[in-house]
Amino acid sequence: xxxxxxxxxxxxxxxxxxxxxxxxxxxxxxxxxxxxxxxxxxxxxxxxxxxxxxxxxxxxxxxxxxxxxxxxxxxxxxxxxxxxxxxxxxxxxxxxxxxxxxxxxxxxxxxxxxxxxxxxxxxxxxxxxxxxxxxxxxxxxxxxxxxxxxxxxxxxxx
Amino acid sequence: xxxxxxxxxxxxxxxxxxxxxxxxxxxxxxxxxxxxxxxxxxxxxxxxxxxxxxxxxxxxxxxxxxxxxxxxxxxxxxxxxxxxxxxxxxxxxxxxxxxxxxxxxxxxxxxx
Numbered sequence: 136x137x138x139x140x141x142x143x144x145x146x147x148x149x150x151x152x153x154x155x156x157x158x159x160x161x162x163x164x165x166x167x168x169x170x171x172x173x174x175x176x177x178x179x180x181x182x183x184x185x186x187x188x189x190x191x192x193x194x195x196x197x198x199x200x201x202x203x204x205x206x207x208x209x210x211x212x213x214x215x216x217x218x219x220x221x222x223x224x225x226x227x228x229x230x231x232x233x234x235x236x237x238x239x240x241x242x243x244x245x246x247x248x249x250x251x252x253x254x255x256x257x258x259x260x261x262x263x264x265x266x267x268x269x270x271x272x273x274x275x276x277x278x279x280x281x282x283x284x285x286x287x288x289x290x291x292x293x
Numbered sequence: 294x295x296x297x298x299x300x301x302x303x304x305x306x307x308x309x310x311x312x313x314x315x316x317x318x319x320x321x322x323x324x325x326x327x328x329x330x331x332x333x334x335x336x337x338x339x340x341x342x343x344x345x346x347x348x349x350x351x352x353x354x355x356x357x358x359x360x361x362x363x364x365x366x367x368x369x370x371x372x373x374x375x376x377x378x379x380x381x382x383x384x385x386x387x388x389x390x391x392x393x394x395x396x397x398x399x400x401x402x403x404x405x
Binding site: 161162163166189190213214215216219249250251252254255 | 366367370371373375376378383384386388392
């Protein structure tokens, strides 16, 4: 005789990949989100546009405060791979200091985002070049972390 | 006459029109037109995934006869197969397709 079916009430939202609301880093999902983001208005600090020989281009804009990246937007060609790489940057660098963000490389993007065939990896190079161009547009004083508060704590009488 | 095929609809095109008409004719070298390229949309891209038996025959005949095979990049990413295609088969969109066919352009493009 079959055991009695035990019903357990669902107590939490499923967090598996099948139905989780958490964003996934797949090319397709980054492309979907990036497709919308690239229509958003540019942020205050706009970098120079970078282009490749195939007609693809990318241009990033940033919001930076106290040496940290607050937000990232971009415009780019409609290539799905390029949009996915640009969106990956836009989703992962906010909160980083500008110094750490400068160290981001195309190799890191490629290794973070599996599923892109090798002949499309050059899009990561273009995305990183455009992102670095935006970082280069940050005024020197804006790109430095704000240490003033810490100085006051160390020298309250000063 | 040179032709290119675009597999845009999904019903019976790959398993029937491609696998039972076009592909055997190409293998027998009696298709009647020089096929310069084939482009695949949506679920039709599964035929290009490494290990697919129809795709294996298509890949072989394409290499022998210089036929460009290309998958739609967004369709392949959506199905998470972009890096699982037969070796040398690129993914791309219209700019990539036109560029790839520019050296040997078709006289007719046939959408199936």
